[in-house]
Amino acid sequence: MSRRLVIAGLMAAIAVPAFAQQQNQAIPQATTPQPAETQTNPALGQNAQQRQQRTQQGGAPQDTQTPARQGQANSAPAAMGQEQSQTDRQYIQQALALSTVSLQQSNFALTKAQNPRVKQFAEFEVGEQNLLAEIMHSFADPNATASTTRGAQAAASTAPELPAKDAQAMERLSKAAGGAAFDKDYVTLQIQGHQELLKLQDDYLKQGSGNRETTNVAKLARGQIQEHLTMLQDMQKELGR
16 A cells, blocks of 8 residues: 555656646736836937847846846856756666666566565565656656756656666676575665665755755655665565575
């Protein structure tokens, strides 16, 4: 039951902001009539086109002659957007890489695990990591979410690069014979992977990204990862180190 709730929560994390965006677009914006100008101010431009151009350059028309104000208006939001985009990109890349490793390890365990609890855990993990990967890849569609940054979209559209140690561990499991030794190795690797996943969520949330969708996913994933770690550590005691 808890896993069904988590899956529903993850999907809601994606659907709610998008729905809110649609609702906001449907709300008409009130407009206030602007008084007609009775006198022409040369400093603001000789005609409406010039005044509009000055306004688009940043701030009110009278502010366009102040370089300091232009810089403050234009550079700060751009820098903040770049920082958030980089943070989101790194989070999605690392999450997809760790998810891919856990998914592949669990696929091996489906056929090689001997302990019933280990095999059952592998089944849960395959389903959940497939869902997480699907959600992460959905960020590649700019129309799928309300606030996904360009960095997040780019990261979600590319295949993750796996660290050498993880690639070697997967190769070892693929060649290992099924049985008790495999179960111990699989559980140990899953503990290590879940600890890395937990740290990733914590680090990302501490940075305070403005991306609502990935922030919601990180919050939900953190609770599920903590639950899995408890299960894995119990299994490790049962199997013996």
